[in-house]
Amino acid sequence: MSDQYEKIRKKRQKWQEKTVKKALERFPYLKEAPSRFYTPLDTPDFDFLTQVGFPGEYPFTASIYPFDPRAGTAKLAARSKAGSGLTRASGYSGYGTPEDTRDYYKQNIERGGRQGPNLAMDLVTQCGYDSDNPLMAGEVGKVGVAIDTLRDMEIIYEPYQGELNLDRIASNFTINGPAIYLIAMYAALAENRGIPLDKLQATPQNDILKEYIARGAYIFPPKPAMRLFRDTLVFINQHMPRMNITSMGGYHIREAGATRIQDLAFSMAIACAYIQTGIDTGLEVDAFAPRFTFNAMGGSMEFLQEIAFQRAARRMYARILKERYGAKNPRSMLLREQMTAHIGPSSTTKQRPLNNLTRAVLGAVAGTLSGGPPSAFPPYDEPLGLGWSREAQQLSQDVSRILTCEAKLLEVEDPFAGSYCMEAMTDEIEKEAWAELKKLDKMGGIVAAIEKGYVQREVTRSAYDHQKKIANGDVQIVGVNCFTGEHELEVQTTRLVPHPYDPDRRARAEERQIASLKEVKKNRDNKDVKKLLTELKQQALQEEVNLVHHLIVCAKAYVTLQEVCDVFRDVFGEYDPPSIF
Numbered sequence: 182m183s184d185q186y187e188k189i190r191k192k193r194q195k196w197q198e199k200t201v202k203k204a205l206e207r208f209p210y211l212k213e214a215p216s217r218f219y220t221p222l223d224t225p226d227f228d229f230l231t232q233v234g235f236p237g238e239y240p241f242t243a244s245i246y247p248f249d250p251r252a253g254t255a256k257l258a259a260r261s262k263a264g265s266g267l268t269r270a271s272g273y274s275g276y277g278t279p280e281d282t283r284d285y286y287k288q289n290i291e292r293g294g295r296q297g298p299n300l301a302m303d304l305v306t307q308c309g310y311d312s313d314n315p316l317m318a319g320e321v322g323k324v325g326v327a328i329d330t331l332r333d334m335e336i337i338y339e340p341y342q343g344e345l346n347l348d349r350i351a352s353n354f355t356i357n358g359p360a361i362y363l364i365a366m367y368a369a370l371a372e373n374r375g376i377p378l379d380k381l382q383a384t385p386q387n388d389i390l391k392e393y394i395a396r397g398a399y400i401f402p403p404k405p406a407m408r409l410f411r412d413t414l415v416f417i418n419q420h421m422p423r424m425n426i427t428s429m430g431g432y433h434i435r436e437a438g439a440t441r442i443q444d445l446a447f448s449m450a451i452a453c454a455y456i457q458t459g460i461d462t463g464l465e466v467d468a469f470a471p472r473f474t475f476n477a478m479g480g481s482m483e484f485l486q487e488i489a490f491q492r493a494a495r496r497m498y499a500r501i502l503k504e505r506y507g508a509k510n511p512r513s514m515l516l517r518e519q520m521t522a523h524i525g526p527s528s529t530t531k532q533r534p535l536n537n538l539t540r541a542v543l544g545a546v547a548g549t550l551s552g553g554p555p556s557a558f559p560p561y562d563e564p565l566g567l568g569w570s571r572e573a574q575q576l577s578q579d580v581s582r583i584l585t586c587e588a589k590l591l592e593v594e595d596p597f598a599g600s601y602c603m604e605a606m607t608d609e610i611e612k613e614a615w616a617e618l619k620k621l622d623k624m625g626g627i628v629a630a631i632e633k634g635y636v637q638r639e640v641t642r643s644a645y646d647h648q649k650k651i652a653n654g655d656v657q658i659v660g661v662n663c664f665t666g667e668h669e670l671e672v673q674t675t676r677l678v679p680h681p682y683d684p685d686r687r688a689r690a691e692e693r694q695i696a697s698l699k700e701v702k703k704n705r706d707n708k709d710v711k712k713l714l715t716e717l718k719q720q721a722l723q724e725e726v727n728l729v730h731h732l733i734v735c736a737k738a739y740v741t742l743q744e745v746c747d748v749f750r751d752v753f754g755e756y757d758p759p760s761i762f
Contacts, residue, residue, distance in 0.1 A: 189220055208251045227604055232496070236552070236594040238432035239503065239513075240496040242607070243595035245515040245551035251554070252591035261469055272574070275301040275326035276567060277690035278697065281337035282326040285681055287340045297350030297383075298337060301325035302363075307398040309359045310748030312694040322690030324567060325355075329698045329743075331736045334366045335373075347371050348380035353428070358400040360387040361409045362745050364417070365732035373737065383424040383635065384474060387413055390451045391430050393631045393758070394640055400746060403628045405753035408724065411458050416729035418459075425627055426469060427455060431494075433480035436527050438644020441479065441486065441610065445494055446617035447636060448478055449501060450627035453618075456506055457626075461619050466506045470513035477518055480525025481539060484547050487522040488597060489606035491551035510746045521553025529563045533660035535672045537561035538576055543578050554583035568682035634759030640762045691746040698741070705739040713738055714748055715752035 191745035203216050237247030266363045275282045275298070275525035303325040305317045311329050312321045313413075318560070321327050328334065341350055349372065366383055371381055390408045392399040417426050431448035452470060452473065459469045479490045492561055499514040508514055528536040531747065541557040549555045559582035584590045597603035624630045631637070650656040657663045676710045713735050735745060745750075 186222060186225065193220060193222065199675050202296045203259070219605055221601060223601050223605035224608070227599075229599065230672045232604065232608070233595070233598050239514060239640055240499045242496045242516060243491045243598055244462045245517065248594060249554070249591045251585055252589075253593075255586045255589075258373070269364075272569075273299050273301055274568070276324075277322040277687045278327060278694045280681065280693070280745050281322070281686045283339050286337070286573035288681065290340055290345070295345065296349075297341065297345075297352040300328075300337070300355060302354075302356055303327050304398065305744060307356060308359060309400045309728060309750075311698060311741050312691065313698050314743060319691070322687060323693050327690065328363070328366075329694070329695045330696070330739045331366050331369055331679040332699050332701050332739060334370050336669060346376065346574040347374060351384070354383065354385045355552040355576060357386055357389045357392050357396075357494055358398055358406070359742055359746055360385050360389070361413050361729060362732055362736070363744055364413055365729055366736045368729075369419070369511060369733045370735070378420045378456075381421055382423045383421075384428050385413070386430065387427040388429045388451070388476075390454060390631065391433050391447075395430075395433040397438075399756050401749060401753040402756045405632055405749070406756075407454070407458060407628065409728070409749075410455065412727045412729050413461060414455070414459050414469060415462055415464075415727055417472070418464065425472045425474050425561050428476045429455075430476040432476065432480045432525060434521075434640065435478070435480050436525055437640050438647060439640045440643045441481070441490055442613045442617055443639060443643060444479060445490065445497065445610065446615040446621065447483060447627065447640075448475070448494075448496060449614065450620050452498065453501065453505070454627050456502075460506065462567075466502070466508050467510040467513050470502060470506075470508060471515070472512060474517045474519075477520055477523065477726060478516075480523050480528070482524055482528050482543070484543055485602065486610075487544075487547050487608055488551040489603055491521045492595075492597075492607045493551070493614065495552070495610035496607070497532060497614060513597035516664050518553065520556040520558060521547055521554060522547035522551040523558050526559050526563050529561070530658060530661050531557060531564045533669075534561055534565060535673055535674065536660055537563065537579075538573075541577065544578050545584055545589065549584060549590040549666060550596060554751060557581060567687075568680065570676065571679055572676065632759070634761060637758065638761045694724070701739050709738050710740050712737045712746070713740055714744060716747050717745065718752060721749060 204209055204581055205214065213224070232240070232411070235240045235247070238242040261756060276285070281302075282298075286294075289296075292599040301324070303322050305312055305314070305320050305326045306325070310317050312327045326333075326337065327547060328337075337349070343346065350499065352367065354360070354363050354367070367381070368378055368385060379702055387410065389399065389410060390403070393403060401409075412666060414426050417424050429448060429451055430607060431444050431451075434447050435441070435444040455473065460466055479487050481487055498516040502508040502514040521557060522544065524540050528540055529545075537559075538557070538561040541559065545555040545557040560569040560577045562570050610728060619761040621627055621630050621636075624633065624635065628757045647656065651658065651662060654662055660669070712732070716733055717728070720728055732745065
């Protein structure tokens, strides 16, 4: 093989000195070839079984599953109105008051939807406040649904009865800082309906560490926040075996400005922190790791790099679970995501928004080629306002159908396996991510790195560098900083049906939600509430106590989200982020 490599090396040098050099003479504005050609020299130590393996087997580079069943059921799905038989939550949704979101889900069910809620909460809820807090004026129900008490959950879930009761659907909750109380509310809702907790299927995001790095919807300092995560992990593991524990959001870190390598390294470091938290409680890693998921990772328009990123991420995660934590169950090693390669919402533009459909199609193709579903995410009107129009959702769904039924992209797993280019890219990404992860390990892990402000500074620096490249044209975005002449067209679509989020209801949401909360506070047993909050503080002061049990009791008494979080603020304090400058 060494003789063969030497022949290729000599031939490449000759090619560069003659063929490439001659071609460059025709284009004097080019100082070097603008593209790269990969050869066996870029993967000299490639070992298929060690570095790729077969789909559904360690190290899961090709895919976490041996095949995608949709490839075999495409014809049946095309003829069926019911769609997939898998129990999943619906698309990310929620706005205004619980009544508004309830009615949105009613419409979905009337149109044949059988999926449970995938709840987007407003920022007031995400940050642990109640809708009647004067400081929150103007924010209630704006970027998600307002949830103050169990009564709000009861209203949202009114359409889900009978064949769609809580034990027959899956739910998602995009909540992090106060995730422990939303989980308790859901448990209380189920118990009030007489549904055993072990029958519930749900996925709380419950990924507080990425909030310090990316989104900023944190409440408490990292260490007490990790205590709350620990309590949810232990409770879910013991009482809710069909429920996922966390859905880590690496793509949020990427959206905040992190580079591809930072996204992967920081996401793996966060996963390590959560895994170690579970192990520190005395649990075996295989007891809980199979119910760790990722919301998504990566996200950009760089097609080949995003495919390589997903392959590297699966392999890296599997190695961490097996080699660092001693996992034996292959399911513990699966990096489960709702989608693989994708473009990320930050790749969409308000200018010429239909171009976003083209971008999302490329993302969906990359998704299938990287071992995942053909998800054309996000719908083209992502940057135009809260919620997606029915038209945009229809087009996104049809992209997935066309790629599956017509293009038949799901019929081959990991078609890039063995490609000199793809294997070299995959190795490069993983190698650089390991180097960054080891740097974090030396700092004491991701929590220590967050407390020092290291991770936040690195992401901020990367975001600034990227924005500067857009401003000076080094990064080109069609319709934004290039191809913006006067003869370019702003193509629009025809609105066929009203937007699913009623703008009038959304505008009046705050007033209605405050009135509803006032009524709940008036009718509940406030003496009991005061007693429960006193007991909650006593338990919060005891590090060894699991708080979920008591929080379920609080939820049933209609203790509000802020009342709970204020107790925690009193005990744990509030997070004061270090300066990033």
